[in-house]
Amino acid sequence: MINKPQNLEEIKDFSLKIVKEAGDILLKNFNQVRLEYYKGAQDVCTNLDIKVEDFIIKKIQKKYPDHNILSEERAKINGASNYTWVIDPIDGSKHYLRGLPLFCISLALLQNKDIVFGVVLNPVSGELFFAQNGKGAFLNNKKIEVSQENKIKNSFLCLDVSNFSNFEKYQKQIKKIFENFYRVRILGIGSLSLCYLAKGAFDAYLNIGKAPKIFDIAAALLIVKEAGGKISDYNGEKISLDNLKPIVASNNNIQSQILNLIN
Numbered sequence: 001m002i003n004k005p006q007n008l009e010e011i012k013d014f015s016l017k018i019v020k021e022a023g024d025i026l027l028k029n030f031n032q033v034r035l036e037y038y039k040g041a042q043d044v045c046t047n048l049d050i051k052v053e054d055f056i057i058k059k060i061q062k063k064y065p066d067h068n069i070l071s072e073e074r075a076k077i078n079g080a081s082n083y084t085w086v087i088d089p090i091d092g093s094k095h096y097l098r099g100l101p102l103f104c105i106s107l108a109l110l111q112n113k114d115i116v117f118g119v120v121l122n123p124v125s126g127e128l129f130f131a132q133n134g135k136g137a138f139l140n141n142k143k144i145e146v147s148q149e150n151k152i153k154n155s156f157l158c159l160d161v162s163n164f165s166n167f168e169k170y171q172k173q174i175k176k177i178f179e180n181f182y183r184v185r186i187l188g189i190g191s192l193s194l195c196y197l198a199k200g201a202f203d204a205y206l207n208i209g210k211a212p213k214i215f216d217i218a219a220a221l222l223i224v225k226e227a228g229g230k231i232s233d234y235n236g237e238k239i240s241l242d243n244l245k246p247i248v249a250s251n252n253n254i255q256s257q258i259l260n261l262i263n
Contacts, residue, residue: 006064006083006109008117008132015107015119016130018059022052022105023123026090033097044093049073052089056107060085072215084110088215091120092189106191108218113241118219120191129195129223137198137227146229146251147200152261155203155254157181158193162209170208173262177206180261194220197249198227204250204258211244230255234262 029048036045053073060069061077068084069077085107090096092103101124108118119130129144131137137144149155159177161170178184185202187193190212197205198220221239224231230252232238233245236259248258 006111011109011117012119012130012132014059014063015109015117016128018056019105019107019119019121020128022056022089023121025052025055026096026103026105026123030096030099035097044097045073046090046093046097048096049089049093052105053087056087056089070214072213082112086110086214086218088191088213091191091216095189102187102189102192104189104192104195106216106219108222110218110241115218115222115241118222120195120219120223122192127195129198129220131219131223131226133222133226135226137223137225139195139199144199144227146198146224146227147203148253149203149251150253152180152182152204152254152257154182156183156185156201157204157206158196158202159184159186160188160190160193160205160207160209160212161186162207162212173208176261190216191220194224194249197229197251198224200251204248204254206248206258206262207246209246211246214241214244217244217247224249228252232259234259 026048033046033048036047050073053071057069066079066081068079068081070084071087088106090103091106096103104120104122106120109116116133121128128140193205196202221231229249231247231249239247250258
């Protein structure tokens with residue numbers, strides 16, 4: 001196992017460059033997307049998921065040949081390092097496939113089990129969110145912070161409901177949420193929703209149903225944390241990337257109020 005420390009400024013420059021290039025690929029091929037196969041009942045893989053993922057993997061392997069890679073479509077590529085790249089080539093593949101301009105690319109770097117760098121790009125809007133562990137969170141090089149709202153009744157919540165087949169199980173929770181928050185929005189794209197929490201557009205984010213996948217949220221978790229936000233499971237415990245559960249994220253001021261409400 002290679003434990004050589006990496007230059008995170010170099011990592012940042014490299015990551016931002018390849019993510020922007022990957023975003024250009026998605027925009028140029030927006031009218032050439034096609035369905036490759038279904039991944040279960042509620043998820044899809046397109047030809048551009050594969051194309052963009054392969055592009056990012058090749059760039060990483062050329063620059064950091066010893067690093068591990070964990071990607072959504074290609075599973076895990078084992079290297080000889082304690083660094084692992086986590087790739088989601090298109091978060092929002094169903095949107096992209098249907099021509100909806102709401103999708104993003106997510107790329108994170110883990111050192112052992114700690115997220116040390118993360119970047120999320122919305123190619124359509126040009127919003128480039130990124131964070132380095134201990135250095136703050138940024139949107140297009142401008143530092144961002146979570147909102148200061150301290151009451152649920154005044155808060156904007158972004159809600160992800162990922163298991164409509166068992167709606168009755170969550171009906172009471174969802175009813176409470178709509179009755180107590182000022183506004184509720186569902187974007188259907190977890191990484192970007194969390195980034196909008198990080199910049200203060202949302203005051204909270206809640207995932208109901210299935211646990212999110214590491215590909216979808218690894219980069220965004222660090223971005224929220226570095227923007228001053230709070231993330232936990234429904235019991236208020238720290239999120240483990242090895243055993244992901246549905247998450248509760250907020251500006252920190254209303255975290256305990258949300259946990260009390262949904263429990």
